[in-house]
Amino acid sequence: MYKGRIARFDAPGTPFEIHTVSLPEVRPGEILVRVTRTNICGSDLHAWHGSFATRGLGGQLPTVLGHEMVGAVEALGDGVRADSNGALLEVGTRVVFPYFFSCHSCRNCLSGRRNACLNLRMAMLGRADEPPYFVGGYGDYFLLPAGAVVYTVPDSVSDDAASGANCALAQVMYGLERVDQQLGESVVVQGVGALGLYACAVAKARGAANVIAVDGVAERLDMAVAFGADHVIDITEVTTSKDRARAVRKLTDGQGADVVVEVVGHPSAIDEGLQMLGQFGRYIEIGNINIGKTFEFDPSRFVFANKTMVGVSLYEPAVLSRALTFLEQHQHHLPLDRLAAACYSLDDINEAFAAATGKRDVRASIIP
Template sequence: MPSVGRAAVFFGPGKPFEIREVPLPEIEPDAVLIKVSLANVCGSDLHFWRGDAPLRLPEDGWIFGHEMTGRVAKLGRNVKTDSLGRPLREGDRVAYTYFYPCGRCYVCLNKQPAACPAKIERPRGPSEFPHFHGAFAEYYYLRPGGALFGVPDALSDELVSPVNCALSQVIFGLQEAGLRFGGSVVIQGAGGLGVQAAAVAKDMGASTVIVVDQLPGRLELARAFGADHVINVKEVAERKERVTLVRKWTGGMGADVACDFVGFPQVIPEGIEMLRPGGAYLEIGTISRGAKVELEPATLVWGAKKIVGVIMYDAAVIPRALDFLVRNRTRFPFDRLISHKYPLEQINQAFSESEWHNRETTKISRAALVP
């Protein structure tokens, strides 16, 4: 084992990442050191990079990123199996959590570990143990209490890397929103989460999947991932017209579930309007604190509608996501999700070319770093 590994360190919006050498930690008995194979640039990473929300960063910067997969580099002496009890060895490919519910608070004891406040951690610098806190590095340190799962041989790293965020997030979110077999769903935003949400909704038995976006390439990809209808907001410019289309395609009622995967709160009132009476609005995308939207609460009351907020997911969703990929790997074009790969040294280029906000188009569906 080497004594150091490289990491891309973030010093704040408008500043370039810097590649630094970081010491490899001593492995705790219940921890696992993972050699990162692929680390994707997620939409939430772009929020931090842009500065959409205020961040207080350590003086020595922040190693972030979370949508990743890798191989076991070193096992703590107590770790013999994955979280399903299957034998685990160094070199095995794994999917794993990047968050750590405490297991002791009221929320965890109420069997809602996905909502545990301890999972939301402050940015941590490379000088703080265990040094490798995020995906944009050669290694990731899975702390004691983290979950990890062996990866089926049938799945490539390119298919597995979105499991640890985008795919597991939408599986859990649609479950929490109550999407049922035969139901209808509106997906606002056809980025990494949105297109996979279309596929997951179809796999859950949704009869009507409608995807809304402004980029033609993303809408075309959404169709390939199961969307029955798409709405280009540049072509259907009026909100009233878009709502009318949704009602037309849902038997005049509106959708059972609508989802925000855009990440900007301006879309929320329109999504709620697209719901049927009694429908649920799934809020995942808008993570920036301080972002606000004007909302008329009476629309929720008189329509008996609800808003479901979801952050992260239960670790038990990860093996379900892997099974979903095995079953559907030839049904949907998952190989098109990661369109561009970059070495770690080109992380600044990867972020710049992944940016889509205030642009007419982007050539990237998902960028992946290869540390």
């Protein structure tokens, strides 16, 4: 019997309620993880506000939100001995894992597209009023289903750094891999919250010659420079989309960007980002998950310039292993401690969400 707390999410816009629940057993193949840190991601905020309807993905209420997490093995079900790289697992081993779970046997999984699994399950979608209860990151425990991909966190990587690996970091890594960002290319990052900051760092590590960050929060733009941006564009100073596109062209010798990453999360950013692209530019769309919101753009500009837009949802699970390697190799020159520096207890989760909504924190974290 495993007893612990969850921050139950009953309906959009309502306060979280702390409940103590009990998991009778850990079944064969499952892994019970003691959560040590869960960040507040933009999708958690959207779900809490009701602008991201988890029911559209098969989600049920009440549930437990939270997916960008790190933890330690609390219990191993029968048959579980190693992580997905073959490293031995035991009680106390620190782990991260994709927050979505593929069947590994459907047509998409067998085609190497596990992030499009036809039987996909995900954290934040299960019911929190029936076993196993621990279905999201905002709780003392999270139960990994049988067959889940899981990776051991290297000893040199702290929980603070690892907590963002299974969503923000892996997501932008996968996006840049999808468009095959090359050495010497120019990359624009629209929005430098956590995903945008990671995008700056990863683009630079992949050899981008010029990384340009676009945002309206001065502190975030300062952090973007620390994460690898060569130039910043403050939308409170460069106030029109035409002027911002002109600024990008000036910073790229008149050519426009090779890659633009959208992590603002609002459709109004898309047409502007497409204007920033040069010939054969690739646009990575990650941030817009609010169904029904649209934008207008001139398709002739898209066609004549041979531009490409790539929608990126989730990531191939193996990317998470590479994200841990990235942290091992680059953490010492990145101010990761500033990324999720605001920490709240589980009991203070409502205060944490209020702070995240007001953008007082770049990435707030819940520490049970």
